[in-house]
Amino acid sequence: MNCQELETRFADYCAGSLNAADETAAELHLMSCPNCRSLLETWRLLESIPAPEPGPSLRANFRKSMDQFSKSSRPVWHWTPAWGLAFIAAALLIGIAGYWLGAQSRSQGQHEMAALRTELADMRQMMTLSLLTRQSPADRLHGIDVSMQVVESDGPVLDALLQALDQDPNVNVRLAAVDAVARFSANAKARRALMNSLQKQSSPLVQVAIMDQMGQWTDPEVASRLKNLADDSSTDEIIRRHAETLLRKARY
Amino acid sequence: MNAPSNEDLMLAVRDGNLSRLALLFERHHRALFRFFYRLTQQQGRSEDLVQEVFLRILKYRHTYREAFPFTAWMYQIARNAFRDAAPKAPEEPLDRAAFHSASRIPAAVEDQIHESQQTELLRRALAELPEEKRQVLILSRYQGLSYEEISLILDCEVNTVKTRVFRSVKLLAQVYQRLLEGRPA
Numbered sequence A: 001m002n003c004q005e006l007e008t009r010f011a012d013y014c015a016g017s018l019n020a021a022d023e024t025a026a027e028l029h030l031m032s033c034p035n036c037r038s039l040l041e042t043w044r045l046l047e048s049i050p051a052p053e054p055g056p057s058l059r060a061n062f063r064k065s066m067d068q069f070s071k072s073s074r075p076v077w078h079w080t081p082a083w084g085l086a087f088i089a090a091a092l093l094i095g096i097a098g099y100w101l102g103a104q105s106r107s108q109g110q111h112e113m114a115a116l117r118t119e120l121a122d123m124r125q126m127m128t129l130s131l132l133t134r135q136s137p138a139d140r141l142h143g144i145d146v147s148m149q150v151v152e153s154d155g156p157v158l159d160a161l162l163q164a165l166d167q168d169p170n171v172n173v174r175l176a177a178v179d180a181v182a183r184f185s186a187n188a189k190a191r192r193a194l195m196n197s198l199q200k201q202s203s204p205l206v207q208v209a210i211m212d213q214m215g216q217w218t219d220p221e222v223a224s225r226l227k228n229l230a231d232d233s234s235t236d237e238i239i240r241r242h243a244e245t246l247l248r249k250a251r252y
Numbered sequence B: 001m002n003a004p005s006n007e008d009l010m011l012a013v014r015d016g017n018l019s020r021l022a023l024l025f026e027r028h029h030r031a032l033f034r035f036f037y038r039l040t041q042q043q044g045r046s047e048d049l050v051q052e053v054f055l056r057i058l059k060y061r062h063t064y065r066e067a068f069p070f071t072a073w074m075y076q077i078a079r080n081a082f083r084d085a086a087p088k089a090p091e092e093p094l095d096r097a098a099f100h101s102a103s104r105i106p107a108a109v110e111d112q113i114h115e116s117q118q119t120e121l122l123r124r125a126l127a128e129l130p131e132e133k134r135q136v137l138i139l140s141r142y143q144g145l146s147y148e149e150i151s152l153i154l155d156c157e158v159n160t161v162k163t164r165v166f167r168s169v170k171l172l173a174q175v176y177q178r179l180l181e182g183r184p185a
């Protein structure tokens, strides 16, 4: 391969999408040609330019402007932050991993990845625990956000989330905590805590979010808990109807 | 429970279920922020631009076409928002203490400083590139996009994207080399 041929394959080489033969040829050329090598080094060095994370006000402002937008246009907007946070975890993990893998040479990649994963896991746990104790609701929301990437299902993170679920004064934080805890619903402790929290919640929004989660489990206790709610005349009207709907849907 | 695709969510938003935008925001606002930050080097302005993109997604939701990759559509909007926003005076530059006091730094940390100096010079070289080349590099190097997706964003052939990546790196390497040697433009 010569310089001109590399030119047309450079982008694919950087993306790791050349076939094996072309890749070897490209590597041979790169070894012998300092000009082309300097281009590759520049491309690789780009990775070292840092970019910060957005501040917590970004999410808060987004919610504010969404509210304004929906008020000014049509009344269909309901802000439901809880379920909104649920899916980013996996995507983020894969994204970060892929980014690092792409940056490493392939042989090194696997080892680096394993070490990186452990390090990230520890960091996330620490971040979650620290953010959840902060004064600002946006920080605590961010903490719950980070917890979405914590894999371990029974440990300090779950405990901190359960505390947020029952005790956080901010309804958005509690809503987010519902989904964060529900992520661990394979764990009986998490399921029990969510069901118990139902009676402690003052906001019907949070109660509905918990009930929606319960509706997805096969836990036999769900039916009896929902029946109790539906039959209790002191239950809030919205909650009672929602319990009935869920019971009908699930044919308990 | 399967996570809905970006495209399904955007179709729902288009058809009036505006709350689904919250999930798209959660998925994409960080990457979008870094995209703008790498373009502008300004935290506040980048956050404003992210906000603007999601507002435009709402406003122009009826123009979203089925089966068009959502991220490509989002970056199209992002590029337009960036183009339309009047450039402001740059915020205070990052801390440059390392450069002013480099001669008095103990040898042990010199390597590290050398490295951060390289990074700083490269950052400046990137900032000197013409807008289009800078965007091609940022999209291809940092945003986790395939060349196919970038070709949709830039509305050109995939091979054109690849050529532009090469040319942009080439120019970047030249500017970087010039800055390393301390030559004027």
Ligand SMILES: [Zn+2]
Pocket: A002, A003, A004, A006, A029, A033, A035, A036, A037
């Ligand atoms: Zn060459």
